Amino acid sequence: MKRTLIKNATIINEDRSGLGSVVIEGEKIAEILMGDKLPQDNCDEIIDATGCYLIPGVIDTHVHFREPGFTQKADIETESRAAAVGGVTSIMDMPNTNPQTTTLDALEAKFDMYAEKCSVNYSCYFGATNNNYTEFDKLDKQRVCGIKLFMGSSTGDMLVDKMNSLLKIFNGTELLIAAHCEDQNTIKENTEKYMKEYREKYPHQLEKVHHGNMPLGFHAKIRSVDACFKSSELAIRLARIADARLHILHLSTARELKLLEDMPYNEDKRITAEACVGHLLFNSSDYMTLGTRIKCNPSIKILPNQEALLKAINTDLIDSIATDHAPHQLSDKEGTLQAASGMPMIQFSLVSMLDLCDRNLFTIKKLVDKMCHGPARIYDIADRGFIRKGYQADLVLIRPNTPWQVTNACILSKCKWSPVEGRTFNWKVEKTFVNGHLLYSGNLLDMAYRGQDLRFKR
Structure with missing residues (x-):
């Protein structure tokens, strides 16, 4: 050997x-x-x-590798290679593919694809719908990383918006429930409100004004702090009633942090939270230079929210850092509010966070805790995430x-662009x-x- x-x-x-x-x-x-x-x-x-x-290999618990169904954007081979070059050794893939990973057959087919094509270690989420909670008991708990719950619609059509279904999901599994929290009614009300205001401001363009062509600045107003808080508050309330394991994905607001326990992770901590690289790197002022390249759901918000998230890394309100790696073709990112939400980040997530260490926003020890140890603890991964004998x-x-610049030539993601393109690390x-x-x-x-x-x- x-x-x-x-x-x-x-x-x-x-x-x-x-x-x-x-x-x-x-x-x-x-x-x-x-x-x-x-x-x-x-x-x-x-x-x-x-x-x-x-350091231990980075474990990215939140990626969209787009296969099956959207391989014009990305695929398992290209994105897992980008992960490896970026120091990511394990990933967990989301279920909003085509077909959606919401049946046992689709889940098994996806695992087969990963075994054939993935350069790094992997697992896959099982996607919750309003009706498939009866399948949860049939899942292999040693193999499936968790249940993905869309409490706000994002890419794909997997919104779970019926209270009866939510109650059955939270009471129906011992697996970790990873939740996308944005309140859909609030988003709908905000869309109607700001579209009305915009039309009143530009009455001569009334026939041309629709949601998709409103300025990008409305994205954070529509997918607002209130939308995030209301949904996260509900998820936490349901998880506490059911004593379920809840992991809130891509937390993006200072207000949501007040819902969390101010304690380091331990085995008794049932509710945990993730921050994503995009929300730690960018705030709404970056729309001026990066435009729709940083449009994502939940939205990039104003500076005080970014600052609060960075502080929460240090105080352990935030338990892990992931990417929400979500490649789109650049043609999908054209326009304003009609542009697709999501950005490719996996190849540059580690060096981006090390850059924040150099700016004294947190230490390299804290980085390793949130990108390597934290995911292993939260998901209870066997024999990974630490430098330990055996x-x-x-x-x-x-x-x-070792300064180097991100150029188009070095990007391995199939979409061939990055919001950090041009940066020197x-x-x-x-x-x-x-x-x-x-x-x-x-x-x-x-x-x-x-x-x-x-x-x-x-």
């Missing part, structure tokens, strides 16, 4: 850092040696990581003080190991390797 020594790295793991070495044997972490200790047994390969940081060797070497992902396999090194990516399906300790 091949043994690989990664030596002289600064290891960041479980709120500790220090110079050390890691031995990989086959798929597993065999030894962790701090200081200048070296393994007693010989190694087949030695990687000198002097000047680099060694765990799968999902590892990433990152090098600081100071950190570079040098190597990505998945299950002990050196998947990415320098500019070389092993396109033949396939990741494993994640397993959960339930």
Whole structure:
């Protein structure tokens, strides 16, 4: 069995850092040696990581790889390769594909696709509808990461808006319920309100004014703070009544933070929250330069919300960071409010968050906690997310003080654009190991390797 020594790295793991070495044997972490200790047994390969940081592989629990059904935007092969180059070693895919992953047959077919095509480790959500909660007991709890619940419609048509159905969903599963929280009635009322105001302001264009061609600035007004808060409050209330495991996805407002428990994650914490890279990087002032490239649901909001989310990373109100990686063709992003919502972020999520570390908004230890440890804890992933002896060797070497610019040529996502295109980052992902396999090194990516399906300790 091949043994690989990664030596002289600064290891960041479980709120500790220090110079050390890691031995990989086959798929597993065999030894962790701090200081200048070296393994007693010989190694087949030695990687000198002097000047680099060694962290667990990033686990992105919120991606849309678009397959099946929307492969003109993205597919499993292209997006999983982008993940690997970005230091992401495991992903969890959302169910709003075509067909939607809302039946057992569709779920099994998607798992088969991932086994055939995915470069990194993977799991898939089962999508809730108003009527399919009777299927929850048939799901393999060791294989399915959770139930995805759209309490506000986004891409796709999976809105669950009947209270009876919501009650049955929250009472009907021990699996984690990952919820998109935006109140659809509030969004509808806001749409009517602001369209009326806009028409009154431009009466000479009355026949031309409709929701889709209103200025982009209305997006955050329509998908408002109130829409997010009302839905998140309801989800939390239902979860507490049912004692369900609830994970609120892409939390985007300061007001919603007041609903959460101010405590680090532990096994008794039943309600957790995710912040997405886009909401941490951008605020509504960025619409001026980036336009619809940062249009997403929930909307990018004004600066105080961004600042509150960044603070919540440090205080542990926010338990994890993900991407909501949602590629669209650039033609889909044209126009104003009619433009598609979502942005591709997985290849640049780690370096973007490291950039925030350089700006002293949080520490690299906190980053590892929210992008690696947090997802593993929240989803109860077996043997991943930490640098521990006997765990799968999902590892990433990152090098600081290595400036490089995001260009179109380096984007691996099938859509071939990014909202961070043109940015210069100071950190570079040098190597990505998945299950002990050196998947990415320098500019070389092993396109033949396939990741494993994640397993959960339930």
